Amino acid sequence: MSWYRRAKLGITSFHNLTNSTAQLYGKTIIPTCKPPTTNFQRYYNVDSAIAVASGIVVVASGIVVASGIGTLYAMFCYRGLRIVNVPFTNRKRLVMPTMMHKRIGDDALEGCMIKYKGKILDEKDPHSVRAKLILKYIIQGLERQVKCNPNSNASGYYYDGFNWNILVVDNFIMHAHCIPGGTIFICVGTLQALTDGEVAACIAHEVGHIVAQHTVEFQHPNLNRCKREFEADYIGLLLMASAGYNPRIVVEFWKNMILSYPDFSKGDHEHPSYEERANSLAQAHVMEQALTIYKESWSEYFVNLVFKRKA
Ligand SMILES: [Zn+2]
Structure with missing residues (x-):
């Protein structure tokens, strides 16, 4: 059975169950599986805020990393910092x-x-x-x-x-x-x-x-x-x-x-x-x-x- 048919069967069963229960107590119960629109809107806003905040954090991190790499690159290129091997022993180290x-x-x-x-x-x-x-x-x-x-x-x-x-x-x-x-x-x-x-x-x-x-x-x-x-x-x-x-x-x-x-x-x-x-x-x-x-x-x-x- 496909996921769609399973889902549809589940919803139909739930409908039948609530309707039958309502009939039993003499009133109609509208199934409220979904949150009210206002609440849904609120949830949506929270998710949005988190997404925006996450985006800002990612962008800020990217800027920090990029500027760090940029600074190091500038130091290497323009300030002459170099990683060089020691002659005869080949030990690598950073020199001024x-x-x-x-x-x-x-x-x-x-x-x-x-x-x-x-x-x-x-x-x-x-x-x-x-x-x-x-x-x-x-x-x-x-x-x-x-x-x-x-x-x-x-x-x-x-x-x-x-x-x-x-x-x-x-x-x-x-x-x-x-x-x-x-x-x-x-x-x-x-x-x-x-x-x-x-x-x-x-x-x-x-x-x-x-x-x-x-x-x-x-x-x-x-x-x-x-x-x-x-x-x-x-x-x-x-x-x-x-x-x-x-x-x-x-x-x-x-x-x-x-x-x-x-x-x-x-x-x-x-x-x-x-x-x-x-x-x-x-x-x-x-x-x-x-x-x-x-x-x-x-x-x-x-x-x-x-x-x-x-x-
Ligand atoms: Zn010595």
Whole structure:
């Protein structure tokens, strides 16, 4: 039976029932299944109001969402906010607008120059000459990675616009740090205590921070802050290998540090312990990658040497 016939049968039965009941009590009862017109009108008005209100809410939500998307789009397009991968590790993150990078770098440089006023060694000082030469090799190692892998994430935006420089601070402690834009500060104590390979590891780590643009990325609240240190260690390892320094030196360096110095990084949420750093860099796949780069860089060096001599 179709729905129409069922419905009609139901209505007819109801009619018959009410009529028979009315006859029983001697009066006619008009079935009032439907609400009175006035009430119906009222129901209709309520439904209409809800519909209108819902419409307004939907339109308002649409406007809010659209304006949010529009604002984000404008920020991405015109303010330069970008999601970019960290070179060498491919970690995705949001970085500040490009126009802010230079300003942050300039402000940081100005602040450091005030802080170290009268303490920066002359460019001709042997410590400065040594540090600058090692930085030059590390940057050549970086350029080599960019040249060798033109389609990899090692090449591209991040390399342009850096003004590489290293300044030696007349302070007899072991410390180095960097600022965005390409300037590294290294204390003379570091240069006195470490071999060339160890100094190269230290400088390559700072170059790793700079090329990864750690200072201009938005920090995810759930990101382990040590992650950036591990990332700079890893990039630094590859860069020092590419510059011709044996990457095994770094692992030995951290192991010696464990034996020789108290680990000040314990309880520090930003820096991993010496042991964690040594273990992270000693991982088989990490060291294998660095050793491959190291061997390739020396092969290239000898090929160039022979080729130049023949020429
Ligand atoms: Zn660091």
